[in-house]
Amino acid sequence: MTDAGRDGRRVAVVTGGSGGIGGAVARRLADAGTAVVVHYAGAVDRAAEVVESITAAGGTAYAAPGDVAEPAEMERLFDAAEERFGGVDVVVNTAGIMKLAPVAEMDLDTFDRMHRVNVRGTFVVSRLAARRLRPGGALINFSTSVTRLQQPTYGAYAATKGAVEAMTLILARELGGRDITVNAVAPGPTATPLFLEGKSPELIERIGSAAALGRLGTPEDIAGAVAFLAGPDGRWINGQVLFANGGAA
Template sequence: MTRTAIVTGGSRGIGREIVTRLAADGFAVVVGYAGNEELAAAAVREAEESGGRAIAVQADVAEEQAVAAMFDAAESAFGGVDVVAHAAGKMALSTVADLDLSVLDAVYRTNVRGTFAVAQQAARRMRDGGALITFSSSVVGLAFPTYAPYTASKGAVEALTMVLARELRGRDITVNTVAPGPTATDLFFEGKDQATVDRLAAQPPLERLGTPSDIAAATAFLAGPDGRWVNGQVLRANGGII
């Protein structure tokens, strides 16, 4: 039986690299995407070129019915769901003093409500022996100024991890969170000058930025047979920053 993975945020950045990696590892993959159909189609092609089967499904992760429909599509196309990698997210930067609370609401809608909506469907519908991988960020520990809205939302994701792992007792389903450090994606480079990029790249003892393939490898470990004894954990994939 072919195992099936849903990857939200699968059309770009880290999510897209996860799609390609899981397809190469033998998964049938559902590429969840928010709005860019062209990028999602390209992610499907890359997955197929890696030897896997894939489909793209548009879904706002904060919309309960849309998330349920994405799981419906996975079950219809591939027979069930074994792994969910929830990489979709939203970032906004502001000091607390200057924060527009409507911006906070938008961040929480995607990062907190969206994680709960995806985790809820995963808990209801993943086959026994499955794996749910959510995404936080190493900024939760680094506590950079202006990152409070994003950090607070990702702290909520981490708080969910062990609770849900315990709620799924008896089903052999693991629940873990990957918390990347600075990673070389288009989103990371946006708005940063070279001096800022160099400073962030110098922070880890390994003295470089992470790559999407680094994060995809950590995700694939948790999704695969070698990660079955890791449960309820936050994996800080950041080269040793903290």
């Protein structure tokens, strides 16, 4: 693995870093000594809170806005990271949206919006990562355990994540020989505010009990999987989808 930027730290870009899982990933990477660019789309206050929590703990981070599906905006984000820190070593694509409905009832505009963020956005950022990550770097995309669990109402969302898995595994092979790993993390049900919203305690308990470990995942559980893939112990893991779901079936 390489050293990081001008101050010796590795440098990470975390898209969707203002979200529940994205924020946990940013904090976990910062705890390991990584300088973190906390990307956000509209949640500037939440991004600022993530940055503040990192800097209060002695880490290095700053927030940067942008639409993940717009190449020019993501180019500016990578440019800023390189200007501030000297380069980029880790890219984590947590940015995504989830809208649920049976396939027969899914509104196509809603599907197109999910596709734009989840598929095009991941593609735009992955393409930049392929061009700009330094040797020893890691790209970590986000899928979902629903691609295997096949739960009703998740068809459109799972379709976008199936596309993410395909591009991730192929990109790992396209980058062969450059000492850059490309993997995906596929969380199961995770106790983020977005997931918990509108669900009764009884429903939450029932969903959690479906995992072999008998509970919902936490954002920190998922962040641990990301940190493994981004760190020195994950260098021999490449072109894989890591299911982080507590044994959900």
